Amino acid sequence: MNTFVNGINNDPAMPNSEIAKQTVTPNEAHQNFANTLKTAIENVNNAQAESDKKTEALAKGQIDDLHDVMITAQKASVTLETSVEVQRQVIDAYNKIMRMQI
Template structure:
């Protein structure tokens, strides 16, 4: 889980850099990574983190899971942080789109 979270954070950072117009460490065209695919992958990872946190929480409340409160709270915070970061990326993308649309032709 930690590896996928780190990968998602790195994907979100590179997406934020692209949205902000900053150069990334490697050229996207050279790596063969499509922006839409990277964004969809990041969204899917956020969704998976939220689903895992919800399932752990439901399992803890019902007593069916062996997860303790500590694990449930960590999963919940990971899901919350990943969602907040995704919202910030979305805000940057919207701002970049608005800037492009307001450019004089």
């Protein structure tokens, strides 16, 4: 219980935290966002590639575990759907910002 409380007290989002006091330049923020986005897209691509690989192996008779193939395909599908929904949300947020009057 004490560890949990200490974990909360060390939350980086809290204003007294050492991490919250650090400043990030716009260029660093841009690079961090770009790297995060690139990693997320690579993860979606890897999930799709793994699903395709297992589906092809099942069709060729190289593996017999249909459940594993279906689970992998479903994970890839959910990952892709999530990324598409995030894209929609980002575009909606951008459009709302662009419509704001100054």
